[in-house]
Amino acid sequence: MNTLDGDGIMSRGEGRRGEREEVGLEADPAVASPDTRTRILAVSLALFNARGLGHVTTAEIAAAAGIREGNLQYHFPRKRGLVEALFAAFETEAVAVAGRMPADPAAPEALLAYQRAWFDLMWRYRCVYRDGIAMVEIAPALRPRVHTLRAETQALARGVFEAAARAGRLRVAPDALGRLIDNAWIVSSHWMSHRLQGGTALTEADRDWGFAQVRDLFAPYLVPEGPT
Numbered sequence: 001m002n003t004l005d006g007d008g009i010m011s012r013g014e015g016r017r018g019e020r021e022e023v024g025l026e027a028d029p030a031v032a033s034p035d036t037r038t039r040i041l042a043v044s045l046a047l048f049n050a051r052g053l054g055h056v057t058t059a060e061i062a063a064a065a066g067i068r069e070g071n072l073q074y075h076f077p078r079k080r081g082l083v084e085a086l087f088a089a090f091e092t093e094a095v096a097v098a099g100r101m102p103a104d105p106a107a108p109e110a111l112l113a114y115q116r117a118w119f120d121l122m123w124r125y126r127c128v129y130r131d132g133i134a135m136v137e138i139a140p141a142l143r144p145r146v147h148t149l150r151a152e153t154q155a156l157a158r159g160v161f162e163a164a165a166r167a168g169r170l171r172v173a174p175d176a177l178g179r180l181i182d183n184a185w186i187v188s189s190h191w192m193s194h195r196l197q198g199g200t201a202l203t204e205a206d207r208d209w210g211f212a213q214v215r216d217l218f219a220p221y222l223v224p225e226g227p228t
Helices: 034-051 058-065 069-075 079-098 110-124 126-130 132-138 142-166 174-198 204-221
Strands: none
Touching (some): 034 058, 034 069, 079 132, 110 126, 110 142, 142 174
């Protein structure tokens, strides 16, 4: 299911903390290599997931990537561009996951696997869900893209669940299916903030707890397997 909540907002980060002014950039071919850019993005995602979008500076990202800050700024002159690039990667994966129609929508594990793929995506990009306010403060141009992505992925998800209903795996009226998807979206959008109320970092156990909440919303509508 799509789990972007409105503006993708779940909690407030520190906004533009760590954003740097553009400085002299180096044009060394090694600095400009795609591998360096890929490494910067991977390190950034790991740090943002661990500490929050508003709590990581570009200097810290450069140090973790093993490069100078000027080298990082060759690829991403400002933190805004780095956040936009990570969101673009998330967009691509989200559309792919949402539109991945099960080969057999009637298969008992098909919907479970589809929903699990969503939570795996959420976990890989948990900074997008957890730090939505900080994200659009750092990169305001992302706000309309969040809305567009939410609409697109919800439409794709609805198509998957409608296919499961036609295949006899779900027994649910069309209007009830719409409400079910909306409820699953609401729960998916807010389980992280709920689990963070205790003040501790999210763990994979929290991810599994969130997945169970959404899975159980669909349980009453699943058609039991027939005798083998």
